[in-house]
Amino acid sequence: MPENTEKIEKDKRKIKSVKKMKEIMTLYYIDAKTAAENNKKVAWITSGGPVEPLIAMDIIPVYPENHGAMIGASKMGVDLCEKAEAMGYASDLCSYARSDISCATVNGGPIGGLPKPDMLICGNNICGTVLKWYEIQARYFNVPLFIFDTPFCHTEYYEEMRRYVRSQVDEYIEFLEKVTGKKLDRNRMEEVGRLSVAGQRMWQAVLDTTVNKPAPMSAFDAFFHLALIVTLRGTQTAVDYYQELLDEMNERVKDGIGAVPNERYRLLWDNLPIWYRTKWLSEKFAAHDACLVADTYTSAWCGSLRYMDENDFLNSMAEGYTRIYLNIGVDEMARLVCDMVDKYDVDGLVIHSNRSCKPYSLGQYDIQRIVEEKKGIPSLMIEADMCDERMFSESQIETRIEAFIEMLTHRNRR
């Protein structure tokens, strides 16, 4: 293909909204970094934490995990992880946690560190690691910590769990009122709740566009566009942005533009991205006409929509935040993966066995087996880490991807 045509071809596939997204995120981080000057409070919060009351109280939420992803994507993870190890943290610990803990002491990383928190909000619906991580930061910054404790739902969500989490919603609001010295405006809270649900619906709609063939975007795009539903959930900005992105995706569907030029294999990704290798992986798969059309990770931010009631947000968020993808049993996770295989008409499963994330990764062998059995599709397991590049063995992974694609090709011929 002549160089010119190649560029036109490439431009055609570029998602135009990316620019807007970058602008929004830049503004968001400027806002956060200048919070103190503007008399605004900053709360550090976990990615699955209940952010809506913060938004309703004009507290700026900052996400160490999003920061971790940025550190990973800018390949600064190894350096920061090593610094944490020098502080005494074992190299087996979560690389987001390691990066963030050491980053706080040196203001390093791609944005020169996060703004200092006035408070910490830890939702343990994603893991037990965040509890320890936030304890460490609460000691380091000497600021109050609120733990939003969401009991694990191995098989069920019991009535006593609902009562416990619901009472914590009230305790949470009391905590915020005490730290800020302000009362929560209930009308504003209702509005933020509605916007949160609207944003989640819109995000789900964006992800759903990949049921089309070819898929207008890939999981690698979703990893990028995810940032807003994590950081600005509950704002009009997020709703508007995803509306725009949805329009663009629908347009692409109409025009038959796929994320991968000659989409031949449709794959499903499991676990967090390998942030420092998203481009490499994306190109590797695309070179074989394989598109990762969906993933279990980005859909987690709209996966518990069915439990949320936009007109009764505070009551329903207890259940919504407790029954998220990572806070349920392995068998239930396998069921959801099978559903996704059907929904997105997937030919194969790509599993990232992520050393950093035990609740996400332990159980993957069983999920792999169940999906292979029930859906009759092959799978590939990649052993790596989301942020710590030392755990990534390029040649080994390359070989495995090629073997996997060969298997897909072989099955396709049959």
Add this chain to the structure above:
Amino acid sequence: MQDILRDMADVVRDPFAYGRKLKADTGKKVVGYVCTYAPEEIILAAGAHPLRLFGTTGTIERADAHLQSYCCSLVRGVLEEGLKGGTDFLDGMVFPHTCDSIQRLSDLWRMNVTQGFHVDAVLPVKLDTQSACQYMIDVLHRFKNDLERELECSITDENLSKAIRLMNEIRRLLRRIYEIRSDQPGLMTGDSLYTLVKATMIMDRERVREVLQKAVEKMEAAKSDTPAKRLLMAGGICNQPQIHDMIEAAGGAVIWDDFCTGSRYFETLVSLDKDPVTAIAERFLQRAVCPAKHAGLRNRAEDLLRMAHERKAKGVIFLYLKFCDPHAFDYPYLKAALDQEGIPSLLLEVEDPLPAEGQLQTRFEAFLEML
């Protein structure tokens, strides 16, 4: 005393043989558990026998098909025994919620080990609020109902009170043994002490009470003035009794601990003046925490320092299982707290089985020499 220790060592060497025999002899139902947040009193009050699993001493053949390399050897060992049928005499298992790995172990056990019933006790992670206390009580009530259903029995308050008294007595006796030995470390080797603690979690508890009572009497009558450098040990569980031999050979002795197979098991008694389930819940909220739980930001360091001062420890050995996240996260802050008070510490990350003996021995020697 030697007889007692020999019997207990046999039990610890092959807990499953003991469990099988107990079941055959008494007809009791046996309920397995994996950590000290299992409400033993409720199991006892159901007329059943609580038996703790400590992993495996055998090789791993089946568990690797379910768990990646970065999972701790305790979880891997427990699953291995479940999969290969070592635990097939168990009538059921209870999994209290603690760390991410045990949480997934519960799922994997439920999905792959079909023998016996499976109960989760999804305890709160946060232990220092009113609503967490209420939730803890609710969880224990659910656990009691689950056991009644699975074991087809009725758990009366009277039986609960009886079980509470029995467990309190066992806790008191273990504490007494620790105290006597803390004064005269030469009276019992560390290996024997931890054999006693582990056997307590395996053997018939009435029998345990008798045996511990006897051990206390013998120890109170004995004398030893063998000098030793006094050490604290902190961590999760200890499956490596050889470690104590090495420490003792280097001139040290572990005279107290912050261990799940140690003081966290016996410290804090259950109140007898309350509704029994509430009283059991309150003990879980008040006892020294596993780092997977939260009861404050500095309480673990404070506890460790208090322990070191009370027991006149010269140094602390952190004995952690590799891949145990909650402990590994707490290490830098605990070490810093010790440093501040001028108490030296040594970190050992171990896995079953232990590395070559010489390597560890040298580290202990170097550490003890420094004290």
